[in-house]
Amino acid sequence: MLFIDGRRSRWNYLRAMGELRRKLRQNHYDLIHAHFGLAGWVARCQGRAPVVVSFMGDDVLGRPKRSGRITLYGWFLRISSFLLARMVSAVIVKSPQMKSRLRLDSAHVIPNGVDLELFRPMDQGAARRALGLDLKKKFVLFPYNPAEERKRFDLIEAAVGRARETVPELEILRAQGVPRERMPLYMNAADVLVLASVFEGSPNAVKEAMAVNLPVVTVDVGDAAELVGPTEGCYLVPREVQAIREKVVEVCHRGGRTRGREWIARLSMEKVAREIVEVYARLLRP
Numbered sequence: 001m002l003f004i005d006g007r008r009s010r011w012n013y014l015r016a017m018g019e020l021r022r023k024l025r026q027n028h029y030d031l032i033h034a035h036f037g038l039a040g041w042v043a044r045c046q047g048r049a050p051v052v053v054s055f056m057g058d059d060v061l062g063r064p065k066r067s068g069r070i071t072l073y074g075w076f077l078r079i080s081s082f083l084l085a086r087m088v089s090a091v092i093v094k095s096p097q098m099k100s101r102l103r104l105d106s107a108h109v110i111p112n113g114v115d116l117e118l119f120r121p122m123d124q125g126a127a128r129r130a131l132g133l134d135l136k137k138k139f140v141l142f143p144y145n146p147a148e149e150r151k152r153f154d155l156i157e158a159a160v161g162r163a164r165e166t167v168p169e170l171e172i173l174r175a176q177g178v179p180r181e182r183m184p185l186y187m188n189a190a191d192v193l194v195l196a197s198v199f200e201g202s203p204n205a206v207k208e209a210m211a212v213n214l215p216v217v218t219v220d221v222g223d224a225a226e227l228v229g230p231t232e233g234c235y236l237v238p239r240e241v242q243a244i245r246e247k248v249v250e251v252c253h254r255g256g257r258t259r260g261r262e263w264i265a266r267l268s269m270e271k272v273a274r275e276i277v278e279v280y281a282r283l284l285r286p
Helices: 011-026 037-044 072-084 096-102 124-131 153-163 180-189 204-211 224-228 241-254 260-267 269-284
Strands: 032-035 051-054 090-093 138-142 170-174 192-195 216-219 235-237
Touching: 011 037, 032 037, 037 051, 037 072, 051 269, 072 096, 090 096, 090 269, 124 180, 138 153, 138 180, 153 170, 153 241, 180 204, 192 204, 192 241, 204 216, 204 224, 204 260, 216 224, 216 241, 224 235, 224 260, 235 241, 260 269
Parallel strands: 032 051, 051 090, 138 170, 138 192, 192 216, 216 235
Antiparallel strands: none
């Protein structure tokens, strides 16, 4: 495996080209699977093995500001991914929206799978005690960095502020930088997950919330509408403070959990892995 830390420095993608070539000289590989558009360009710099690229979201959709306008770097990602998709052996995207944006009929729509063993329902009281949370509070889970503009924490904060007029014990439970193995505690401790992002590919947080039967209030972004589906206790809302506020209050008054795990089971890691292996098999068949 070759890990490229592009968040620390984008120059790492250029450095990775040399490292990839060294690995190819030392070992034989039948196929290279790159995750994220820029990593795909690293994989494409060689001609020995066929390349599969999984586009992750903003590499196809762009990186927006809070207003929804794409940044200059976001446009670079979109254009480079559009070109790369036509230079590799197979393309995987996370949602139909991404496939439409790439204008590539051959792209495979395969969302990330959810670990149903890790993300499973547990007693809410036990989860709160493990995190040191007040058992009498109501919590809206926000599992992202509030400073990331496209996640629209400002909108959720405003909606929760208004919801407190009806549910005074309501608070936002932030889970930024939480190790993945502890995230199920936050999911089970919360009363509702709210997603108000401007852009998403296939939001993993929604899948994980569904896996633990946590109610979800989400805007229609990425494939969120498909992820919540017809699940009772989960709601699709406009990206507006009042609309979010109303459903958060409704969830708090309704109480209880959903049956989202039954709906999201189709995206278990095992089932998704089999779909990806089938993509490999099609490329490697004689």
